[in-house]
Amino acid sequence: MTEDVRGLIRRLDGGDRLTAEEFLRLLETPDEESDALLRERAVAKRKAIYGNAVFVRGLIEISSYCKNDCLYCGIRRSNGHADRYRLSEEQILACAEEGYSLGFRTFVLQGGEDGYFTDERLVPLLRELKRRHPDCAVTLSLGERGRESFQRLYDAGADRYLLRHETATKAHYETLHPPEMSFERRMECLRQLREIGYAVGAGFMVGSPGQTAEHLAKDLAFIQEFQPEMCGIGPFIPHKDTIFAHEPPGSAELTCRLLSVIRLIKPNILLPATTALGTVHPQGREMGILAGANVVMPNLSPTDVRKKYALYDNKICIGEESAQCKDCLNARMKSIGYEVVVSRGDPADAN
Numbered sequence: 001m002t003e004d005v006r007g008l009i010r011r012l013d014g015g016d017r018l019t020a021e022e023f024l025r026l027l028e029t030p031d032e033e034s035d036a037l038l039r040e041r042a043v044a045k046r047k048a049i050y051g052n053a054v055f056v057r058g059l060i061e062i063s064s065y066c067k068n069d070c071l072y073c074g075i076r077r078s079n080g081h082a083d084r085y086r087l088s089e090e091q092i093l094a095c096a097e098e099g100y101s102l103g104f105r106t107f108v109l110q111g112g113e114d115g116y117f118t119d120e121r122l123v124p125l126l127r128e129l130k131r132r133h134p135d136c137a138v139t140l141s142l143g144e145r146g147r148e149s150f151q152r153l154y155d156a157g158a159d160r161y162l163l164r165h166e167t168a169t170k171a172h173y174e175t176l177h178p179p180e181m182s183f184e185r186r187m188e189c190l191r192q193l194r195e196i197g198y199a200v201g202a203g204f205m206v207g208s209p210g211q212t213a214e215h216l217a218k219d220l221a222f223i224q225e226f227q228p229e230m231c232g233i234g235p236f237i238p239h240k241d242t243i244f245a246h247e248p249p250g251s252a253e254l255t256c257r258l259l260s261v262i263r264l265i266k267p268n269i270l271l272p273a274t275t276a277l278g279t280v281h282p283q284g285r286e287m288g289i290l291a292g293a294n295v296v297m298p299n300l301s302p303t304d305v306r307k308k309y310a311l312y313d314n315k316i317c318i319g320e321e322s323a324q325c326k327d328c329l330n331a332r333m334k335s336i337g338y339e340v341v342v343s344r345g346d347p348a349d350a351n
Helices: 003-013 020-028 032-050 089-101 119-132 147-155 170-176 183-196 213-226 252-265 275-280 284-290 322-335
Strands: 053-056 058-063 106-111 137-141 160-162 199-206 230-235 339-341
Touching: 003 020, 003 032, 003 252, 020 213, 020 252, 032 252, 053 322, 058 089, 089 106, 089 119, 089 322, 119 137, 119 147, 147 183, 160 230, 170 183, 183 199, 199 213, 199 252, 213 252, 230 252, 230 275, 252 275, 252 284, 275 284, 284 322, 322 339
Parallel strands: 053 339, 058 106, 106 137, 137 160, 160 199, 199 230
Antiparallel strands: none
């Protein structure tokens, strides 16, 4: 580890802001010593705020229909091989009910941009979910919508919204998405969510096709500027029915290095050790927690639809019952000295 890199880590740990060029130097010089120092500093920051707590989010994948045609995604609209489904309101509420009985106090409703889920359907669903479980937080991850729609869903009880920016570089964004999708629109949606009052989650893929260290440095600079309450990052994993089918997956090690950097950028951020990280490496989620992450997301979706929500190939945990997912993650976290907790884990808890 060079003195330059050591100094950059020290500055981040002390609360300094780095430039994109400095983030680039941090990323271009990985070695075991600097990785270990980043992990050490990131874990110390997280423990000072959250202790050994790992927050669980109950993931409910409500629809595999999507109007978009993102080039990397297995549920893109032009994939004729995708096995489509959408959950009914009764099924979604039943998933939440089961999750609540297992101790979950945050539910993440995630799906493709499915026109079936209009405000007229989502607003009553959110109100009923909040009526039944007023002590729970609800996160939505349903893609881009209009500002009025974001406002209605917030007023109906949604607390958080996760909208990964995917990449902070416009030219790179355009290589991953069809022409009708706009980098500017994605960034505007994130700004609108913040203005409305959501706890906002951004995020990006690590190792996506065409990605460079410069792109990742810009992603880190964006996270530093935007200051999201949550940040979901995970390695790119190819899907067999996309044009990127034969591209290599992203690196678990680089993903963990980035998790550590993001923890130092914003010490109280909610940072998942993602399913994708656990897919590319058998101990990926443990590695993520040990790098500074503090959230895991067991799947509460009905087991008969989990394999249909295939954003990428070889996704783990598609055959486990909800209780099995939770128990497995409990055991994994205990094995590395951490405790899964049922608190909502609001970002404000750390302020």
